[in-house]
Amino acid sequence: MQVRNLATIGGNLCNAIPSADSAPALMACNAQVEISDGKKNRNLPLEQFLLGVRKTALNPGELLSAIFMPPPVKNFASAYYKFSRRKAMDLALLGVAVSMTVENNIFSDVRIALGTAAPTAIRVREAEDFMRNKPLSDEIIIEAAKLAASVSNPRSSYRASGKYRKQLIQSLIPRVFATARERHERKVG
Numbered sequence: 001m002q003v004r005n006l007a008t009i010g011g012n013l014c015n016a017i018p019s020a021d022s023a024p025a026l027m028a029c030n031a032q033v034e035i036s037d038g039k040k041n042r043n044l045p046l047e048q049f050l051l052g053v054r055k056t057a058l059n060p061g062e063l064l065s066a067i068f069m070p071p072p073v074k075n076f077a078s079a080y081y082k083f084s085r086r087k088a089m090d091l092a093l094l095g096v097a098v099s100m101t102v103e104n105n106i107f108s109d110v111r112i113a114l115g116t117a118a119p120t121a122i123r124v125r126e127a128e129d130f131m132r133n134k135p136l137s138d139e140i141i142i143e144a145a146k147l148a149a150s151v152s153n154p155r156s157s158y159r160a161s162g163k164y165r166k167q168l169i170q171s172l173i174p175r176v177f178a179t180a181r182e183r184h185e186r187k188v189g
């Protein structure tokens with residue numbers, strides 16, 4: 001119980017494992033990290049902080065001292081879904097985070113981030129670019145999910161094959177957008 005409940009978001013990012021849940025969720029919200037050596041600070045987009053499995057942009061003597069997220073703009077909604085075999089104490093087979101800003105039913109901004117689909121959490125810019133300025137509709141989201149799966153190259157591990165993870169990318173993206181859409185409609189409704 002203590003292990004499950006006593007952790008920090010900073011530790012989860014600095015640990016830099018591909019399945020870290022906070023990484024895609026924060027990436028979809030355009031998070032930046034602040035790095036401090038005690039004398040001066042530097043800021044990096046989270047994407048540039050996570051360099052590989054257990055590798056970050058921290059130099060010796062540096063700490064991650066803050067995490068910044070832009071304040072959510074009007075009509076913004078986000079969601080994260082962790083797919084794992086069990087409900088507790090299990091790492092994600094795939095993590096999907098999305099965020100969207102929707103004006104007059106058009107995606108004015110959209111981000112999709114995946115965990116456990118590469119050595120670090122990643123954005124799927126091809127799918128984001130496809131969706132931007134298009135209508136918020138099931139068809140567009142399904143096309144974007146197909147595109148995201150086709151450009152992703154998740155590895156096979158003893159926990160799941162790359163092929164299975166690709167299928168998860170395609171199936172889960174629409175599900176996570178459905179949650180974000182509900183949240184968006186609750187705000188504007």
Ligand SMILES: Cc1cc2nc3c(=O)[nH]c(=O)nc-3n(C[C@H](O)[C@H](O)[C@H](O)COP(=O)(O)OP(=O)(O)OC[C@H]3O[C@@H](n4cnc5c(N)ncnc54)[C@H](O)[C@@H]3O)c2cc1C
Nearest residue numbers: 007008010011012014015019020021022063064089090091
């Ligand atoms: C049983 C178990 C289940 C788990 N399940 C999940 C899960 O479902 N999802 C998930 O995402 N993770 C999971 N993890 C991983 C674990 O939750 C993360 O590693 C944890 O969030 C780390 O947080 P922490 O604050 O304890 O970091 P620590 O373990 O204290 O630190 C991790 C590393 O980062 C360094 N570090 C920590 N904070 C900073 C900082 N501010 N600046 C610089 N370096 C720093 C430490 O020196 C260390 O090297 C699991 C781990 C265990 C043991």
